[in-house]
Amino acid sequence: MKKKNSPPAVLLYLSKCSTGFLSLLKGMGVTISYFVQPGKIVTQQYPENRDELQMMARFRGHLSMPRDEKGDHGCTACGICEKACPNGSISVLTTKDISGRKILGKYVYRLSQCTLCNLCVESCPYNAISMGRNFELAVYDREQLTFVLNETKGELQ
Amino acid sequence: MYPLQNGIGNLIRSLFPENAMLINSTISIISLLLLVSLLPVFLIWLERKVAARFQARIGPMRVGYHGLLQSTADGLKLIFKEILKPEGADTFVFFLAPILPASATFLVMAILPFDHHLQVADPAGGVIYVIGISGLSILGILLAGWASNNKYSLLGAMRSGAQMISFEISLALVMLLIVMITGTASLREIVLSQQGSVLDWWIFKLPGLGAIAFLMYMISSTAELNRAPFDISEAESELTGGFATEYSGISFAMFFFAEFVNMFVSAGIASTFFLGGFLAPQIGIGVIDMLFLLIPGFIWFFLKTFAVIFLYMWFRWTFPRLRVDQLMYLEWKMLLPANLILLMAAGYFMAMGWVL
Amino acid sequence: MDLHTIQIEPGTNGTIPEGFTRQDPSKVSSEEYFLNMGPQHPSTHGVLRLVLRLDGENVLELVPHLGYIHRGIEKVAESQTYLQNIHLTDRLDYLSSHINNLGYCLAIERAMDIGVPERAEYIRIMVCELQRIQSHLLWWGVSGMDLGAITTFLYGFKERELITDIFEELCGARLTMNFFRPGGSFADVPDTFIPRVKNVIKIMHKALQEYDTLLTGNIIFQERTKGIGILSRENALSYGCTGAVLRASGVHYDVRKDDPYSIYPSFDFDIPTGSNGDCFDRYYLKMEEMAQSLRILEQAVARFPEGVYRSKVKTAYKLPEGSYYSQVETARGLLGTYIVATGKPQPYRVKFRSPSFSNLSVLNELASGHKLADLVTILATLDFVVPDIDR
Numbered sequence: 088m089k090k091k092n093s094p095p096a097v098l099l100y101l102s103k104c105s106t107g108f109l110s111l112l113k114g115m116g117v118t119i120s121y122f123v124q125p126g127k128i129v130t131q132q133y134p135e136n137r138d139e140l141q142m143m144a145r146f147r148g149h150l151s152m153p154r155d156e157k158g159d160h161g162c163t164a165c166g167i168c169e170k171a172c173p174n175g176s177i178s179v180l181t182t183k184d185i186s187g188r189k190i191l192g193k194y195v196y197r198l199s200q201c202t203l204c205n206l207c208v209e210s211c212p213y214n215a216i217s218m219g220r221n222f223e224l225a226v227y228d229r230e231q232l233t234f235v236l237n238e239t240k241g242e243l244q
Numbered sequence: 245m246y247p248l249q250n251g252i253g254n255l256i257r258s259l260f261p262e263n264a265m266l267i268n269s270t271i272s273i274i275s276l277l278l279l280v281s282l283l284p285v286f287l288i289w290l291e292r293k294v295a296a297r298f299q300a301r302i303g304p305m306r307v308g309y310h311g312l313l314q315s316t317a318d319g320l321k322l323i324f325k326e327i328l329k330p331e332g333a334d335t336f337v338f339f340l341a342p343i344l345p346a347s348a349t350f351l352v353m354a355i356l357p358f359d360h361h362l363q364v365a366d367p368a369g370g371v372i373y374v375i376g377i378s379g380l381s382i383l384g385i386l387l388a389g390w391a392s393n394n395k396y397s398l399l400g401a402m403r404s405g406a407q408m409i410s411f412e413i414s415l416a417l418v419m420l421l422i423v424m425i426t427g428t429a430s431l432r433e434i435v436l437s438q439q440g441s442v443l444d445w446w447i448f449k450l451p452g453l454g455a456i457a458f459l460m461y462m463i464s465s466t467a468e469l470n471r472a473p474f475d476i477s478e479a480e481s482e483l484t485g486g487f488a489t490e491y492s493g494i495s496f497a498m499f500f501f502a503e504f505v506n507m508f509v510s511a512g513i514a515s516t517f518f519l520g521g522f523l524a525p526q527i528g529i530g531v532i533d534m535l536f537l538l539i540p541g542f543i544w545f546f547l548k549t550f551a552v553i554f555l556y557m558w559f560r561w562t563f564p565r566l567r568v569d570q571l572m573y574l575e576w577k578m579l580l581p582a583n584l585i586l587l588m589a590a591g592y593f594m595a596m597g598w599v600l
Numbered sequence: 601m602d603l604h605t606i607q608i609e610p611g612t613n614g615t616i617p618e619g620f621t622r623q624d625p626s627k628v629s630s631e632e633y634f635l636n637m638g639p640q641h642p643s644t645h646g647v648l649r650l651v652l653r654l655d656g657e658n659v660l661e662l663v664p665h666l667g668y669i670h671r672g673i674e675k676v677a678e679s680q681t682y683l684q685n686i687h688l689t690d691r692l693d694y695l696s697s698h699i700n701n702l703g704y705c706l707a708i709e710r711a712m713d714i715g716v717p718e719r720a721e722y723i724r725i726m727v728c729e730l731q732r733i734q735s736h737l738l739w740w741g742v743s744g745m746d747l748g749a750i751t752t753f754l755y756g757f758k759e760r761e762l763i764t765d766i767f768e769e770l771c772g773a774r775l776t777m778n779f780f781r782p783g784g785s786f787a788d789v790p791d792t793f794i795p796r797v798k799n800v801i802k803i804m805h806k807a808l809q810e811y812d813t814l815l816t817g818n819i820i821f822q823e824r825t826k827g828i829g830i831l832s833r834e835n836a837l838s839y840g841c842t843g844a845v846l847r848a849s850g851v852h853y854d855v856r857k858d859d860p861y862s863i864y865p866s867f868d869f870d871i872p873t874g875s876n877g878d879c880f881d882r883y884y885l886k887m888e889e890m891a892q893s894l895r896i897l898e899q900a901v902a903r904f905p906e907g908v909y910r911s912k913v914k915t916a917y918k919l920p921e922g923s924y925y926s927q928v929e930t931a932r933g934l935l936g937t938y939i940v941a942t943g944k945p946q947p948y949r950v951k952f953r954s955p956s957f958s959n960l961s962v963l964n965e966l967a968s969g970h971k972l973a974d975l976v977t978i979l980a981t982l983d984f985v986v987p988d989i990d991r
Contacts, residue, residue: 103819106819107819108819110818110819111818111819111820113813113817114562114563114814114815115558115562116813117562117810117813117814118298118561118562118751118814119558121297121298121299122297122298127300128297128302129301129758129761130300130302132305143768143769143772144769145769145770145772145787146768147771147773171683171684173684173687173688202687203773203776204776204778205771205786206683206684206687206778209786298751299750299751299755300755300758301754395635399657399972472748473748475748476973561749561751562749562751563748563818563820564744564747564748564749564815564818564820564824565747565749566824567971567973567974568657568971569971
């Protein structure tokens with residue numbers, strides 16, 4: 088221990104003992120306050136609380152093509168989202184309808200590549216696509232991660 | 245005299261007069277083994293639940309009601325794991341090492357007084373026996389680190405060995421204090437010397453010094469148990485496992501269980517020395533005292549032991565870890581002088597008759 | 601018993617791992633050995649490999665090996681448009697992803713001379729300061745856990761969850777935000793944003809006091825951090841450290857005050873500076889930074905204006921030819937974004953000056969001479985994020 092000019096080392100040692108001990112007691116007081124108050128518990132039991140679980144409105148879970156009451160989607164196959172996507176997770180395959188106009192054939196969405204960056208949703212001028220709220224997307228087979236969005240009914244299950 | 249002075253023992257003595265000693269000893273040893281086997285299962289569950297409540301979460305909930313079967317499931321899993329031996333490890337020592345701490349704790353458990361007549365053995369030098377047997381745990385850890393053929397394990401074992409040997413001294417000095425005051429080294433006599441009211445417990449009887457001695461005991465025994473804030477040997481964030489890095493399966497489980505049973509034993513000794521063991525607390529109000537006396541002694545022993553175990557858990561989940569040299573500084577430059585001064589003060593108090 | 605040590609025989613170079621200085625063989629003690637704190641280690645805060653030269657417990661020399669999480673972000677950025685690169689900057693230092701986005705957007709705004717409306721500036725300030733608090737909360741929790749107080753991890757995350765929920769409501773993501781755009785942000789704040797921020801301010805004031813009681817005032821913690829890993833002022837400046845590491849050594853530099861961006865000059869806040877340059881100073885400064893961020897948030901909430909949230913929306917951003925640079929203060933230090941543009945929709949080169957890289961470079965200086973346990977403390981207080989180092 089270094090000798091100091093003032094105060095003497097013994098007093099320094101003893102004062103450090105007492106303040107140190109008090110600091111330890113105060114720390115113990117913080118943890119015991121959490122022990123005796125079950126109202127402070129913040130965790131939830133996950134699979135059991137699925138019914139009450141509500142994701143926020145803007146939550147970016149996966150891409151989906153919502154349909155209105157008549158069952159129509161809003162996509163016109165303009166291809167803007169395909170260009171906006173940074174890594175090619177979207178493929179818009181067009182086909183021609185009876186009068187020869189270009190309509191949407193298949194809207195291929197590869198969830199395995201998607202970074203959920205939201206650029207496609209922002210760039211769509213018709214609000215045809217939006218991000219869904221489902222986050223339980225794990226599958227056993229990688230091929231199940233490629234979706235054809237205009238052929239699924241409503242939000243992906 | 246021992247074991248089994250109670251009804252069962254008398255029954256057997258009447259039925260088998262020649263072999264009574266043998267049968268009574270066998271029954272008491274088997275029941276103690278059962279206790280030692282079931283205790284870590286319960287204590288591990290308790291540790292996880294208490295830790296969770298300190299951390300504002302719930303703890304195991306799924307395996308059994310509120311997770312009561314969780315530690316059984318973990319134990320079963322560990323039993324089914326492959327027992328690996330690292331290349332170059334000394335086989336005999338490698339597999340001997342986990343057995344030593346477990347047997348040491350079982351040996352000390354044998355002389356704990358659970359009730360007036362529930363004690364497997366009561367040697368006259370019980371305290372000296374306890375201090376001696378604790379050395380076996382240290383040996384087990386050192387052997388484990390050496391036999392693993394791994395730099396990390398060796399580092400962890402050396403740190404742990406140095407720590408445990410140092411704090412044994414403080415532990416022994418505190419126990420010496422109690423022996424000095426009570427005048428006997430037998431554990432049962434120490435408990436019986438605290439008869440009377442709650443204020444006759446040694447933590448209160450010596451004004452001020454009893455509490456300080458209890459505090460010293462708590463610090464020293466926490467270090468003996470390799471628990472936080474003295475768990476440098478198991479510091480996951482530094483050495484990923486310490487002395488038990490190379491162990492898997494049942495060998496690892498033995499270390500783990502030995503630590504928890506050791507915790508129970510240390511807490512049991514704390515309650516024996518300072519908190520009155522199996523004696524019911526008599527607080528002076530007639531009705532409540534009668535009610536307390538109705539509850540059997542071993543329930544009180546377990547209650548007091550679990551209160552001390554709660555203190556151990558509270559320490560673990562609040563404080564950060566001490567570094568090795570700070571630990572040594574704490575022992576040799578703070579606890580040891582304090583212990584010696586405490587001994588002198590206690591002697592002075594006794595001479596002056598200030599023992600309440 | 602073979603303990604896999606590398607013996608250095610006098611007169612030969614022995615088998616010294618790469619990166620270590622060639623020692624004078626006559627001065628080498630035969631007790632030294634090399635230890636590998638491998639890429640997978642609980643306390644290196646990511647995939648970082650440290651090779652240590654140890655003598656018993658004392659660290660003599662240290663060589664970090666990087667590159668385990670190199671993803672080629674700067675290379676990928678050359679083949680994507682400017683707007684698509686914003687979501688790449690999220691993944692640099694993922695704990696300050698909003699602030700990274702802001703640095704990149706500032707460079708684009710400077711290049712194309714895009715103004716930002718006042719409401720958007722306030723949104724930016726609030727979101728960045730919330731991100732700073734969130735990052736510091738994670739750092740605090742993990743520091744406590746590295747030092748042995750495991751409970752701090754849970755407490756830190758408990759408060760952090762409030763802020764993460766705000767971000768989830770704001771932009772839909774909890775880690776990689778992609779919220780800011782050149783000229784503002786891609787959406788306005790929801791109605792519950794301001795009440796939530798006020799709630800966070802209230803809870804954080806109480807929480808900071810609790811953290812002080814639990815860890816800062818604790819004698820064990822102070823003994824473990826005071827006097828450890830002292831970084832001198834000259835070393836801090838010459839190695840290029842920024843952030844709390846630099847300020848703890850006595851240099852009063854913060855990008856928000858000295859090279860201000862956005863509307864930081866209109867806010868009233870202090871820059872805490874340390875004097876010793878040890879671990880405790882770095883720790884204490886970050887706690888103070890959280891308090892100052894709360895101050896900025898209170899002022900911003902009080903004067904939050906109405907208006908538009910984004911000024912110009914273009915379909916394609918084509919920066920004019922030239923090179924553009926912007927600096928922001930992330931939770932770790934100074935992040936510089938340097939864009940070289942050639943008039944095409946994609947940049948020619950994007951370079952990020954990451955604060956964690958410079959902060960890591962000083963680790964050898966700090967750790968030499970200390971014990972292995974102190975190395976963990978120093979790593980915790982240097983507070984780097986390995987993806988920021990490797991990019």
